[in-house]
Amino acid sequence: MESELFGGIFPEPKNFYKEYEETTVVHKRTNSDEIILNLVSHHSLWAHHLWNASLTMSSLLEGELQDKFKGVTNESILELGAGGGLPSIIASLLGCTVISTDYPDEVLIENLEKNVKKNVKEPQLSNIKVHGYKWGEDVLPLLRLLKEMKQKRKKKENENKKEIDEKEKEKEKEQENENENEKEQEQEQEQEQEIEKEKEEDLLNNKNKFDLILMSDLLFNHVCHEDLVKTCLKALRLDGKGKVLVTVTHHRPWLKEKDLKFFEIAKKSGFLVDKIGTEFRGIMFPKDLGDEQERSIVNIYEMTLEEHLDVVNQEGIKQGQIVPRSVAHLKGIWHSVLHIWIYDYTKNQVLLQKRSVKKKVYPGLYDLSCGGHISSGDDILVSCKRELYEELGLLIKKSQLIPIFQMPMITKYENGLIDREIKIVYLLNWEQIKNKTIKFIDGEVEEMKWFKLEDLKQKFKESDPKFTPADPEYLEKLLNSIENFEKFLEK
Numbered sequence: 001m002e003s004e005l006f007g008g009i010f011p012e013p014k015n016f017y018k019e020y021e022e023t024t025v026v027h028k029r030t031n032s033d034e035i036i037l038n039l040v041s042h043h044s045l046w047a048h049h050l051w052n053a054s055l056t057m058s059s060l061l062e063g064e065l066q067d068k069f070k071g072v073t074n075e076s077i078l079e080l081g082a083g084g085g086l087p088s089i090i091a092s093l094l095g096c097t098v099i100s101t102d103y104p105d106e107v108l109i110e111n112l113e114k115n116v117k118k119n120v121k122e123p124q125l126s127n128i129k130v131h132g133y134k135w136g137e138d139v140l141p142l143l144r145l146l147k148e149m150k151q152k153r154k155k156k157e158n159e160n161k162k163e164i165d166e167k168e169k170e171k172e173k174e175q176e177n178e179n180e181n182e183k184e185q186e187q188e189q190e191q192e193q194e195i196e197k198e199k200e201e202d203l204l205n206n207k208n209k210f211d212l213i214l215m216s217d218l219l220f221n222h223v224c225h226e227d228l229v230k231t232c233l234k235a236l237r238l239d240g241k242g243k244v245l246v247t248v249t250h251h252r253p254w255l256k257e258k259d260l261k262f263f264e265i266a267k268k269s270g271f272l273v274d275k276i277g278t279e280f281r282g283i284m285f286p287k288d289l290g291d292e293q294e295r296s297i298v299n300i301y302e303m304t305l306e307e308h309l310d311v312v313n314q315e316g317i318k319q320g321q322i323v324p325r326s327v328a329h330l331k332g333i334w335h336s337v338l339h340i341w342i343y344d345y346t347k348n349q350v351l352l353q354k355r356s357v358k359k360k361v362y363p364g365l366y367d368l369s370c371g372g373h374i375s376s377g378d379d380i381l382v383s384c385k386r387e388l389y390e391e392l393g394l395l396i397k398k399s400q401l402i403p404i405f406q407m408p409m410i411t412k413y414e415n416g417l418i419d420r421e422i423k424i425v426y427l428l429n430w431e432q433i434k435n436k437t438i439k440f441i442d443g444e445v446e447e448m449k450w451f452k453l454e455d456l457k458q459k460f461k462e463s464d465p466k467f468t469p470a471d472p473e474y475l476e477k478l479l480n481s482i483e484n485f486e487k488f489l490e491k
């Protein structure tokens with residue numbers, strides 16, 4: 001690499017420029033399928049090699065390095081500086097929706113497009129698009145393209161499903177002996193499927209953002225680190241599930257510290273950085289200088305973008321800024337949270353969750369039915385649906401949630417932290433969900449228990465230590481609303 005960078009004062013040997021011609025490389029996938037890639041002739045941005053980092057990235061995506069990363073199946077993926085495009089191509093073949101980008105230079109983009117078309121056939125071909133993109137630039141064109149691709153994909157999947165359903169219906173007609181009971185069961189299943197569909201569409205309201213960004217061997221260009229982080233922040237989903245996979249070889253070991261500065265910038269922007277391993281791949285440029293071991297390995301990093309929240313004022317109105325959740329708590333910045341209370345008005349009782357003993361705040365105490373933060377990019381009802389599903393395994397429709405009030409509240413903790421939250425409170429009628437099974441999917445909840453309203457009032461009054469502390473004004477509003485529950489139902 002170094003020799004290519006500086007050339008030399010002596011005449012180049014015969015065939016020296018041969019390595020600067022376009023080349024073709026063949027990559028064998030885990031399933032033995034071959035991917036044939038064309039690489040551009042010498043390019044100042046180093047797009048003319050298939051770098052070891054992208055081979056390791058491809059293994060990660062395929063799930064070959066299970067101890068480090070579980071692989072991908074249907075994530076929305078953005079690859080930056082894709083070069084020959086190997087990881088993008090593999091991700092699309094594995095079923096992901098992929099936008100493969102490189103510097104907007106015609107030669108690079110045409111070559112990337114050629115590689116995609118050569119190796120990916122329908123139906124996967126519709127799930128990968130190539131786009132010119134310079135790091136740090138506006139990500140909206142990429143997000144727009146992703147939205148279009150996902151909508152088309154969903155439409156196709158629904159059409160396929162319809163076809164299968166129709167075939168099944170025909171078969172059903174032939175079976176005349178169906179009894180009433182069986183019909184009822186089918187209707188129930190259909191309802192569940194309908195809700196499941198809604199869940200897929202709405203549960204992840206950060207759905208127009210990327211789940212995963214791939215960066216293979218991009219850290220060499222130190223002046224671009226800020227731009228790379230900026231792109232990741234803008235393009236990734238903000239609900240705490242967005243990730244970046246970075247694979248990097250320090251081809252110039254003496255500049256390793258400078259390469260690694262990228263992670264410091266990422267940490268300051270709300271990324272949790274985890275070095276998940278290394279892979280030995282061998283030296284790419286034997287004639288170069290520097291520690292050989294360092295130049296032979298690919299380092300693998302996983303960066304998770306912390307959940308980000310919208311900054312709001314005391315009326316709960318968004319102020320146009322976002323902050324990592326930890327910063328909102330550390331600095332006492334106003335943000336919104338949702339509270340859901342499940343109420344059985346036929347028995348006058350409320351269903352409370354017992355918080356997992358593993359929770360940092362109030363472990364093992366009884367609390368509301370379900371609650372959580374509202375990630376930036378998610379609307380409130382979508383967040384309610386997601387929390388109900390993740391904490392209690394309940395799939396519900398948005399219309400089943402009854403808004404009762406919202407109020408600002410300041411909580412001071414012993415460690416000096418001040419939490420400034422707008423509580424947005426909903427009731428959920430037990431009658432509408434009583435046939436469903438409660439499952440503790442994310443492990444945040446230990447058990448659910450019914451409490452008669454009368455007993456609950458008493459426990460709050462006595463500040464029973466088995467319950468999370470409750471603000472008297474909040475409680476009064478809540479109990480009032482619950483007592484007037486039937487009025488809400490009539491609305």
Ligand SMILES: C[S@@+](CC[C@H](N)C(=O)[O-])C[C@H]1O[C@@H](n2cnc3c(N)ncnc32)[C@H](O)[C@@H]1O
Pocket residue numbers: 045046047049050051052053054055080081082083084085102103104108133134135215216217218221224
């Ligand atoms: C070292 S190559 C890595 C290529 C590929 N990821 C691999 O591992 O095989 C760096 C890639 O980043 C791209 N690149 C460099 N600077 C860029 C920038 N500012 N914006 C977008 N792409 C850039 C180059 O065109 C090139 O494809």
